[in-house]
Amino acid sequence: MKRFAEIKAAHPSLFPETARVDCGEGWAGIVGSLLERIASTPGLAEMSHFRILSVRQDLGFMKIDAGYDGIYEDSLRPLFLLAEFRSRVTCEECGQPGHMRSTAGWKRCRCDEHSTPEEREQPPRPAWTLGRDTIKGFLWYDQAADELRLVDDLASIGMPAHMIERMARTRE
Ligand SMILES: [Zn+2]
Structure with missing residues (x-):
């Protein structure tokens, strides 16, 4: 499993060392794919001045806050949405397939292994x-x-x- 530190090291200008990460390592691979996609689109990273400011868990799924030139919104927005939806089906702990569970009102995306016995009973949405x-x-x-x-x-x-x-x- 790729960790956030590795993803940052691979894309130091797109995902600077100083960017905050407030979620589990299981989602690092999703951010890695997003950055690969941006980096491999000719000119996009340079022209949009893209950089990640923070990655966090909110309401159980992953939210990416990024800075970029707003005229690139149409190119970048679908990539963020794809990353968000992937985080809804990827265990935040280990990166294996999972789904949203809720415990005492808190939502979190977990595989069976990283779920509590009660969460394990909860079917996918x-x-x-x-x-x-x-x-x-x-x-x-x-x-x-x-x-x-x-x-x-x-x-x-x-x-x-x-x-x-x-x-x-x-x-x-
Ligand atoms: Zn897991």
């Missing part, structure tokens, strides 16, 4: 919950394909009819 309504449509994390895609037919990802209706109303 339905697949359709790994998505977000955006101005372009419902952006869904297809876990099997490990990619984000816009979904028009919300029933096809298992979203219940009452949720589809509610979303249609908020879009009007």
Whole structure:
């Protein structure tokens, strides 16, 4: 398992030594993939002046705070969202597949091994919950394909009819 210190050492300008990390090491690999993607897109890192300020756990999933030139928002935002959704299905302790559990109101993403006996009983959330309504449509994390895609037919990802209706109303 890659650790945050290794990811920082590999990308010292994108993820400086001074950037705060307030989450488990299990998510370091997700940040590593994000930075590989940015570093391998010609010109993106240099022109956007991208750098990570902090990585933290919030409401059970990973949030990345980064500084960059706002005109690159359209290129960078989907990459942050992908990282966030990956953290919702990756154990924060060890990086193995996991899912969101809750204990006494606290949400955390854990594999079975790193769950308490009570958490182990909690099933994964339905697949359709790994998505977000955006101005372009419902952006869904297809876990099997490990990619984000816009979904028009919300029933096809298992979203219940009452949720589809509610979303249609908020879009009007
Ligand atoms: Zn684990």
